Amino acid sequence: MRLVDSPSALEEATALIAASPWAAVDTEADSLHHYIEKLCxxxxxxPSDDFVIxxxxxxxxxxxxQLxxxxxxxxxxxxxxIRILHRFFAxxxxEVFDTVIAAQVLGYPHQGLADLAKIHCDVTLSKKSQKADWSVRPLGPELLEYAANDTHYLKTIREIMEKELAEKGRTEWHRQFCAKLIETATAVPTDDKKxxxxxxxxxxxKGRGLALVKALWEWREEQAARxxxxxxxxxQSETLVDIAQWADAHPTQDVALMPDAPRNVKGEHREALNALIQKMDTLPAPKPFLAKHKTPYKKWGEKENKILDELKAQRQILASELNIHPSLLANNASLETVITASPKNGEDLRRAGCLLPWQAEVFGGKILKVFDIIDPTEEAMR
Structure with missing residues (x-):
């Protein structure tokens, strides 16, 4: 293992990595310990070295x-x-071979790195440092070894899983998932941080309860930053929502009386939380939640819901036959998009844009058969 913490060491490591036909990569951050996340x-x-940079x-x-x-x-x-490296360095x-995705596509019941290393390399990796604060310096030998092990065994694991993917005819499934992952992880965020x-x-x-949720969140952000x-x-976020719901129903009561309240709610945060609750009625009311880009399936009729149920049933049957999780064939959002598209043939299904080519090939026939039996557009056309 080589620790790279100087320009000269980085120059040497870069030259050695440049000569390699492949590289295994991992990162460590400190989001479990600090308000602003850092790449640590x-x-x-x-083939010849493990670098901890x-x-x-x-x-x-x-x-x-860039290399x-x-x-x-x-x-x-x-x-x-990919997301953290894209965020800090664009x-x-x-090309990526993701061993977690490979394990999913192959139907492995356990997909953690320690599980795969035990199965394919006959080594037992320690999980002791999973939640370490990686921003602390200097890093001790135990942490450096843990970090190096995160990439050391990936080549062997890949070689074995590549053969298994080929034997099952699922190499292309994995390739498409990995390509989609790259695009998704490097896409420009569309979420409004506000x-x-x-x-x-x-x-x-809604109303004052929702206003209190916002006020509690802002208070927590201030506390976390400070x-x-x-x-x-x-x-915890769940606790903040519970407080807002309880306070909306008990606006004059002390937050310490809330059933099952955590100790810090009754203790160090009690005064601040009570102050927010007391001015709940004066808080500006935010707009109710409006889902974005969500198929309005709740407005569907009986036929649409029946189709959704049947698609899920067919998905479960096929997933069991293939020994994979049903969501690999199509997640629920994709099924809802398919119903909205109401495909009549494979081209319609492709234009819906919610399935990977392999998913449409493997699952598309069953999807179209469901629509042959029940067409959600028929009722609307009458």
Missing amino acids: LVQVST DPLAAIELGGLL LSQKPLILHGADFD WKPK ENWRMKGSKAM RDRPPFKVI
Whole structure:
């Protein structure tokens, strides 16, 4: 293992990586420990070396990342790594082999790196440092070894899984999933950050209860930033929504009386939370939640819902035959889009734009058969 934390060490590592026909890549960040996430490590393995590269040192990673973007890469759970490298460096890889996706496509019941390393390399990887604060320096030998192991075994795992994919005729399935992953992870975000306060469980809320959700979220952000802690370590989002719902029904009561309230709600945060609740009626009411780009299936009639149920049933049957998770054939959002498109043939299904080519090939016939029996457009045309 080579620690790369100086310009000269980076120059040497880049030259060695340039000579390699492939590279295995991983990253470590500190979002579990700090308010603003930092990229703390980039791990790169080649046939001859394992490099642990320190972005927090005085080194410039642009040249190395440009080099890596042109190489065949191996990653385990590539979505996070691509997103964080794209966010900090506008990085986009050309070719990725994701071992998690390979495990999913092959129907592995366990898809973690430790599971795959045990199965294919007969090694037991420690999980002890999974939640370490990777921004702390210096990094001890145990953390450096853990980081290096995240990429060290990926080449062997890939070689074995490539053969299994070929034997099952699923190489193209995996390739299409990985290509889609690259595009999705490097896409320009469309979410409005001003709406980040709309936490899970708050969509059905309105009026002063929804206003309190927003106020509680803003208070938590201030606390997290001041303490340099991730927001969830101040108070969980679920708890904030629970507080808002309870306070909406009990506006004059002390938050400490809320059933099953966490200790920090009754203790250190009690005064601040009660102050927000007391001015709940004066808070500006935000607009109710409006789903974006969501198929309005709740407005459908009986036929549309029947088709959705039948598509899910057919998906489950086929997934069981293939020994894969049903969502690999088509997730629920894709099924809803298909129903809206009401395809009559394979070309209609392709134009719906919600299935990968292999999904349309493997599952498309069953989808079209469902529409042969029940056409959701027939009732609307009458």
